[in-house]
Amino acid sequence: MSAPTTTATGPTTATGKRRVAFASYVDDNYLPGFLTLLRSLVLNNPRTCPDFVVLYDDLGPAAVSAIRRLYPRIVLRRVDPARYDDYVKGDQGSYLVRKAYFVLDVFRMSDYDTVIALDTDMVVLGDLGELLELREGIGAVEQFFPEGGAGRLNSGLLVVNREYLTGEFAARLDEVGRSGDYDVEKHDQGVLNAVLDGDFVRLDSRFNFVKRRLEGDLPVPDDVVVLHFTGRHKPWNGGEVGYERAEEVWRRYDLDDRELYRAFCALPGDKHPELVVHYGTRLVEECGADSATLLATGTALHSMGRYDEAVDVLLRVRDPKGVLDPRHNLALGRALMAVSRYDEAEARLLLATQDPAVAASAFGLLAECAWIRGDRQHQVAYARAGLDADPTDRKSGLLLRRARAEERRTAPGADPAEQLAHVAFYMDDQGNAGDKVLPESVRLVFDADASPRRWHSVHAHRLFDEPLLEEVNARRGLVIGGGGLFIPDTSPNGNSRWQWNVPDETLERITVPVVVFAVGYNVFDGQSYAHRRFVESLRLLVRGSVFFGLRNHGSIERVRALLPADLAERVVYQPCPTTVARNLVAGWQEPVERAETVLLNCAYDRSGLRFGHDYGHFLKEMADAVTALRERADVRYAAHIASDEKFVFDLRREHGISLPVVPMYDMSNAEIWAAYTDCRLVVGMRGHAGMIPFGCGTPIISLISHPKLAYFLDDIGRPDWGVSIHDRRLGAVLTERATAVLDDHRAMVDDVAKCQQKLWTITQNNLERLREPLGLAL
Template identity: 60%
Template structure:
């Protein structure tokens, strides 16, 4: 992936740019993580036909883009607004300040078009976005414009066709946050009120007077003015945005001498049904929000199965599992349509409609292209329902069809018969057997609902269950614990096993997340019905669970809220692993229940306190370990992956001058970073495959390095628990939550920082220079978390004493 952009050149010197206030220094968790991007246009009734065509062209030429679209307006009728909303799922209406520009000096005060030309300047009053791309309503989009969304610096525009490089054409602007300020608006007003600009150029004249040539040059293909095509010239193939400058607009009859240009506009002058037909006929990936938006319209209009499949697929990606099942359930799916059956089976399984899901997944196994994945899902379904023999059979069938299918391999290993009385498939490796039970009372086991990681699974999730158990007992093995995998359905047999123990511990990990293993019973990771929760007779301890949603991700709200409320009502102790999770969960509960939700740090953060005989290393290796997470990459990086990769490459080079940089891979997918870094930037890093390591080896490696720079939650919490300084690359709110809990927000840097390399290098080298003091600070911060854990355990232990 190349990070070089063809869009920009070095800005010309001129008027000083607005300062970036506090750039790179906002506290972790204090603002949205992802860069917020929006399109914007000023629209009135006269230019509405042009704007509708602009929206259609954007959807058909850029089907993977779906950002907020700000519609600045002053006189739009309700039916016009409805037509606009029908063409985009994220329209944001914003009334302009019509009187604000009344006193601006203008070339013709009586011309309504002149008066309205200034209204687009209201875009500079918007404070909700980091980047805004303005588009005139007399434009049509003909090709991809992704590159515009990746611009990070200055105010970008195409230079005017007739005036050389010194002046911009304001039809398309790429505006960064430092221009969306009161100070910049004041300068706009000053020039407008003084009339110190080219009056016949209106808003464009003001901007040119203000910037004095100091703007970032964007390639002309992104604002290609119609005047270049006089004499019926064809539209060049590389034109991305065609701008119909001049008095004669295509929806008003057009202009002679521009036939190819007029044809380009009319290509997108479609009715809604034709637009949807073309949209769903497009090959390749489309943004799920666009598919959902147009798909619901098409579904209401009686569309066919192909559109329903695309809609259901998008709904599944967005977490709308029940609607996905309902959409496909309204169609008769031919037996030969394996893809539709597989998708329907997945949707039904996510809704916990297991028998129906099995039927459709079995139909999908009859066709070779879908057979491996369908068998994998059938194996998972059987395993969820505690039928290991059937799960193993389907996993083997899937591997026979495709020996490389990873999920089939995981399920085959997970359900392989245990010989010689070995540990249960759900259980983590046994700990110190025979140690005394710290819970008091007579000896007895605790049930433990957790996410038990498979081989080559997430390293942090391997460490976690054992760390939880160590808070309760030195014995972490089956002699003291009854393992219940969080994803397996809590049936009568599971309830009986739980109720035979002296208590139930649920945790840790980010179990409050909707999509890791979706189920319709709870809408979070524990596959339990409310009725089953009410039948649990032993004390329930919810311990260090996290509310783990990404920005822009949500639950099946009603089902999750009801399940959560039932769990809180039944729990004897309810502790979440950071205050961010506590706040989010409390917001979903009535006051009388909200007050019972407390902070219980993740036990991985106090590993030094938990492991008997722990000794800090006498010396540390002169190394820095880096980790990048790649699950849900779109939610983590948005449009900025190329930027993140380039910035991290620069930081690694500079940090590498002071210490050896190695890569700590927590999951197999994390290795993507090493591959991309070598291919795009020529940097090779030694890889530590922690997904293959034991808990002891992971903790030992983290304890003896000098600094860990991690993008995963447990790439921060685990090394911190081992007493090692950390810098978090924040792409998920939970990393900021943890840093806030230990009052060290400066130990985090958002991956979306414009000057990420500079800031990360500065902080990393600062921590290395102050290494001994920073280690002492980590130990001091850890004492706070350990004190909270001890206080909570003082409340919990009496609850788990077997009254018999």
């Protein structure tokens, strides 16, 4: 049978990121097996933590509690037994005659894109990463005993992908089950084999290695990934003679909860932070934990943005002999900074500087802490100490350069009454090219002079204290804009929980007009941002603003949902100024002829949230696209930050393709605009690798790995200018769309100009509203 037709277009998330889950049907009889399956899964796949859907019909509270203690992302889904009552069945005295069919509910899980279904009499012995990368069809291992003919699958392990997770395919299973036109003694497996008729992806037998292969007490081969205890006799019920070695392997994972927690925490190497937190916190709460476990748990909590909890866990360590691991003081100092407990953070970080192994990192954080508090003297001193400890320490070098750069942002003798104060994320040298362009673009909307003579810079990440409040209130207004400031983790603080480090009491004492201009809500798919402190700060900011504009309708929808009705209506659309750059930059010159160049950009911050399990697929598809596009144009790589160059390294290593790099992080704003103007097409994954070239009048195709790219394309009515990095046909789709742009380039440039004019009209209308409050001469 060929893959079923379906109207489903794939994932419903804004990025198209695949939603992956494990699934099992569980009842009380098979609960011991399922708990052992879970333990073996996490101990042998510690870097993986998708949802695990538990299909059930009669599990009691104690069973549910036991399951939840073993895994953090359990999704309970009740089976409707009546759905299978009219299936034609075999031996009516068999326990399996009814419940074996319930696992077919896997095919009704349309809210996922890939589901790995596992029988509860399995134990996982190796890495399942290969299965997580399977993107099409149904993957399974062929039956060991080919009763009824060759080419039939064993349904104990199934990898089910999007085209089979539909109502249509489930209805086909129901039809065959009710007709009885299948091997009724094989239950669910018989139904599947009848419907598929051999049309499935063959997996190696090591992914479903049935016990019968070990008859005569043979040892379990080293390469087995999933061992399946088929047959009537299960290890938790006494087992079966002749399979003692196999059952001994199963018993290695028949652990009590604390044994599992300790075993997981003791595993070497990287581990998924949700799993670390799940097991580490239980050890802490139930029986105490050693300092290494507390450190790992606190660090994982910090990486997940749970900063208050990270502090609480890290403070549990007692150090009566003064021999605490210096990494602990380093982690605690960083966590205390994230909740704005700066004095305590400084004390911990000073302790960490006593150990040469972490001294440079500790001094770098001390310099950052001093900078946040406006203490330039200590900022410079700590940064120099960090460089003395390690001349290559990046943070120390950055904080030393930042001190010098901020001096240049101050205009001697400027009249405060003629200035606007500007809260933004001011990017450091060699920082993100998009974030360098942003503040100047915002300023040019209000004033042709974007220099310090007309603008007073306030870095968003600095603590907005009394001196800064006085500086702002001495100006004629305050503009907040220049980045995705509504994001929880770039520079966390406990005062607002978004990027502007402003306490409520200080925010309320701003006396000049406050304008929030083209700010973005930059949460990734898979990130949550519902901290009460953020919501309280947000509401206060909206209430105190004369204008509150967000840069896309996706952000508007998310922010309005956090506000009461009277405040929600005040949130309006203000496109990012980078998208109308050629209307802002004085003396802008349209190119007579653009270079035969395609610029490509990829992003690697928060890679797990961007790529999920699809990075290998993405790289291969991009290699195909680059190879094809080179037939038409000079393909170059536009790196917004140095870490973006990972794509170039990986592409060369994995596929033998080299790309010349355009280091935009080393360019001035004028040079960035020029580079994005003098090309025919930009293919970009970063938001501003789309918005900046669009603002320069250049056609774009967005590689969507973050919702904000899809939001922007929806706003301009051109969703077809984007392609998900998870698209199965990414390479072909990208090549087709890029070729269309190059074939009809003049029409595409005209279309960009048409879309841009709408954004410029909206911007001009918003500026008209601000003429009086800010005293603008428009």
